[in-house]
Amino acid sequence: MSEVLLDVRGLSKRFGGVVALRSIDLTQYSGETLGMIGPNGSGKTTFVNCITGHLKPNSGSVGFSGRAITARKPFELARVGLTRTYQAVRIFGELTVAENIAIAMVDAVDPVSPERYAELADWLRIAHRFQTQAGSLSLDEQRRLELMMRLVQQPKLIMLDEPVGGLSSSEVRAMIALLAELKAHSTIFIIEHTMKVIRELADKVVVLLAGEKLAEGDPAEILADQRVIDRYLGGGDA
Ligand code: ADP
Ligand code: MG
Numbered sequence: 001m002s003e004v005l006l007d008v009r010g011l012s013k014r015f016g017g018v019v020a021l022r023s024i025d026l027t028q029y030s031g032e033t034l035g036m037i038g039p040n041g042s043g044k045t046t047f048v049n050c051i052t053g054h055l056k057p058n059s060g061s062v063g064f065s066g067r068a069i070t071a072r073k074p075f076e077l078a079r080v081g082l083t084r085t086y087q088a089v090r091i092f093g094e095l096t097v098a099e100n101i102a103i104a105m106v107d108a109v110d111p112v113s114p115e116r117y118a119e120l121a122d123w124l125r126i127a128h129r130f131q132t133q134a135g136s137l138s139l140d141e142q143r144r145l146e147l148m149m150r151l152v153q154q155p156k157l158i159m160l161d162e163p164v165g166g167l168s169s170s171e172v173r174a175m176i177a178l179l180a181e182l183k184a185h186s187t188i189f190i191i192e193h194t195m196k197v198i199r200e201l202a203d204k205v206v207v208l209l210a211g212e213k214l215a216e217g218d219p220a221e222i223l224a225d226q227r228v229i230d231r232y233l234g235g236g237d238a
Contacts, residue, residue: 004063005030005157005187006051011060013046013211020046022211023060028157028204033188035202035219037195039231042208044191045087048159052084053077065156079109081156087165087191089142093135097126097145100134104149112152124148124178140171144178151182158182159189164197176200195223 006028013021020043028034036044049055051062053074062070064082077083091100101121105111112120121127124144129137134145143163150158163179164172172194179201182188192198198205198219205222207215209231215222222228 002030003065004028005032005065006189007063008051009061009063011047011050011062012058013043013050013055014058019211021050021057024208024211024213026206026213026216028187028189030156030187032203033183033190033201035198035205036189036191036208037193037198037205038208038214041210043211044208045161046211047208048084048161048189048191052082052159075107078107078153078155081154082159083150083153083155083157084159085143085146085150085161085163087161089139089146091134091142091145091149093133095134096131097134097137098130100145101148101152105152108153110154112154117152120148120151123181139166140168140175143167143175147178151186155186157187157189159191161191162193163190164192164194172196199223 004027006026008024008026011021011024024047036047038044046055050057053072053076056071061068064080067080069077069080092103124147126141126144126148129141134142137145164175167175176197179188183201190197190201202219204217205219206213207222207228214231215225215228
């Protein structure tokens with residue numbers, strides 16, 4: 001495929017006595033949708049936190065688009081085109097939808113054009129909500145708002161931490177459709193518990209178990225791997 005966008009080597013993170021990540025290596029190419037799965041507590045969010053500057057790893061290195069970015073601050077990373085959404089949505093609940101997006105625009109080095117802004121708002125179906133207080137939106141709308149807040153920054157890589165978490169099955173289907181369209185022109189890293197999301201979107205999947213990389217490869221092969229089924233999918237989550 002094309003250029004290496006994200007290059008993680010030997011990434012480790014401990015919390016006191018808990019080893020949350022043990023020497024993880026991972027490569028993501030530009031244009032590739034990479035899925036990360038693993039049981040609760042396996043280190044998925046910690047991995048994204050260490051990449052996006054929300055946590056400092058104990059050891060290891062992170063390269064992004066050819067530059068070393070280990071332990072850089074989130075706002076610095078947003079400026080080089082690396083951003084993320086959160087497992088529990090982070091928006092300014094007291095402010096309106098338009099104000100939330102305006103704040104995200106301030107951080108952007110290369111914000112979208114007014115035409116693209118309007119297009120994104122229509123596509124994410126939040127244009128009619130601009131003057132609504134963000135805290136009063138449904139979770140589904142809040143997830144779409146958070147996506148808009150990142151996409152106005154035109155990131156090179158967007159890391160999504162359980163983007164369908166808490167959504168109903170029809171909302172999950174709609175979000176998969178949005179992400180399938182997003183995938184056509186963005187590079188996406190996606191943590192998910194819903195295997196349908198991984199099956200439909202991921203080009204490659206990485207399985208974490210207790211902070212270690214258990215498997216990596218083609219989603220159809222990985223999801224058919226007996227070890228993965230035994231340890232992770234055995235619970236009927238597939
Ligand atoms: P996942 O996202 O796969 O469910 P996490 O990355 O949230 O897993 O957690 C991995 C492990 O690290 C868990 O044992 C969790 O309790 C621990 N952990 C995560 N964040 C912190 C933190 N800020 N302080 C202490 N322990 C943490
Ligand atoms: Mg998590």
